[in-house]
Amino acid sequence: MITFEDVVKIYPGGGTAVDHLSMELPTGKMTVLVGPSGCGKTTSLRMINRMVEPTSGRVLIDGQDVSGQDEALLRRGIGYVIQHAGLFPHRTVLDNVATVPMLLGKTRREARTASLELLERVGLPTEFAKRYPAQLSGGQQQRVGVARALAADPPVMLMDEPFSAVDPVVRAQLHTEFLRLQQDLGKTIAMVTHDIDEAIKLGDYVAILRQGGVLAQFGTPQELLDAPADEFVASFVGRDRGLRSLSFDSAADVPVVPPASSADLILEGGRPIAWRTASGDRAIAGTFTKADSLRIVTDLAISSPVGIAVRVDDNGVCDGIVRHHDLVDYLMERRAS
């Protein structure tokens, strides 16, 4: 657990970068710090590994005040992914990743062997090991940056806009890979981004900071979407927050009726095939399962020509349909409760 206790940072000659920040980043979870440019995200992050010293207040890791600890040793125990990767240009990819294990006293061989495994883990073919950073694309560099931070298997990771320098397609891919990785590793992660969508997608918790380094709200993504603390948070999370909040709700309990209750649905061996409409049959664009989110169900219902979302079981056999007015009633009830 990382604890901020009434932390203030005032840069000499600058304004207040972080203003009386208190929050707890839970162990094994990913907390995303998000907010407009200059609101103190990077400053807050860097106070965790003492790259920045607070003007007042304390930062603790598992109850231990970081300010009492040896800087270098503290940092070796915390993975750090900096904005734009910051790879060492004079070292090969493999030696970049091996940096911290070697600082910790591992032999070059041991460090390299472990690093090679990590490269695969972050989705880089091992033939990249011998290359230099200048020979990699932006997305590949970011992967190496993540691998380097993971190399000594630190319990805590700090990530400063680790996915910013890549195009949206690669970013989405990195997100998916990273979520899978985090599921295995269960690190305590503090990540910075200015992209609220990224925060909501990746974070177990999200801390929204406002200009002047004030914490506007701390909570799960769904809490922020459902109950923004104020006008600033509401506008920051975006106008479609109601719809986006549905992506955190399970479709398991959505009310279904038997497939036979719709005359418009054409089945073949139990599998949904097409919609019967006035202008002829239309192929079914998509179906959902119990494991999907309510957002998927809503999307299917409003994009179907007859206003029906089709549920299938694991074998692709239709086991129920959701009519859009039933869905609306269901959503209304949930909102009320």
Next chain:
Amino acid sequence: MNLSYLFDPANWDPSAAGGFPQLLLSHLWYVFLALLIGTVIALPIGLYIGHTGKGSFIAINAGNAGRSLPTLGLLMLMVTLLGLGLLPVLIALTVLVIPPILTSAYAGMRTLDRRVVDAAKGMGMRPWQVLTRVELPMALPVMMGGFRSAALQVVATATVAAAVGLGGLGRLLIDGLAVNDYSRVLAGAIVVAVLAVVLDLFLALVQRWVVSPGVSGRF
């Protein structure tokens, strides 16, 4: 052009006191000493100024001052103060090599990508490790550039040693002029020029060997 002195085998006899091998050797010895002392003095200062940003005016002005100082004049002054010997020559030559080495060490450190240095600290490197494992390897091409230009200058200028009675390839120039033996003067000039080119080629090879391909771009 009269190349008879240059190609006279007697002048290439390693045991001949005024022959090319011995003059070359003493010449290289002055060059080596001046570069060594100059580096020992200028490199730490340049690195310190570049690393901390404190006193950068020294680094910038050293370059200009060094270029405008006449080595021969300085040598005569030193001889007047200290008498004849190796010391005044070394002082004059060292003063010559300090500016390029200091300025390039400073520039090498200043032009580093600070984000990479920041990453090094963030990984838990101690200041000394940051300097030796990250800053120096990255600044090496610029620093080698300064060292090479210092070496070139001092190879040419070490000929002044002969003006105050010492050896080195300058002997050929001074003695040749004294007896109007232009073939000897020409030989001296050619050997100095060839030495400069060979030395620079050698240093270029060293540079290639010590600078990481990731920095030089020669993958």
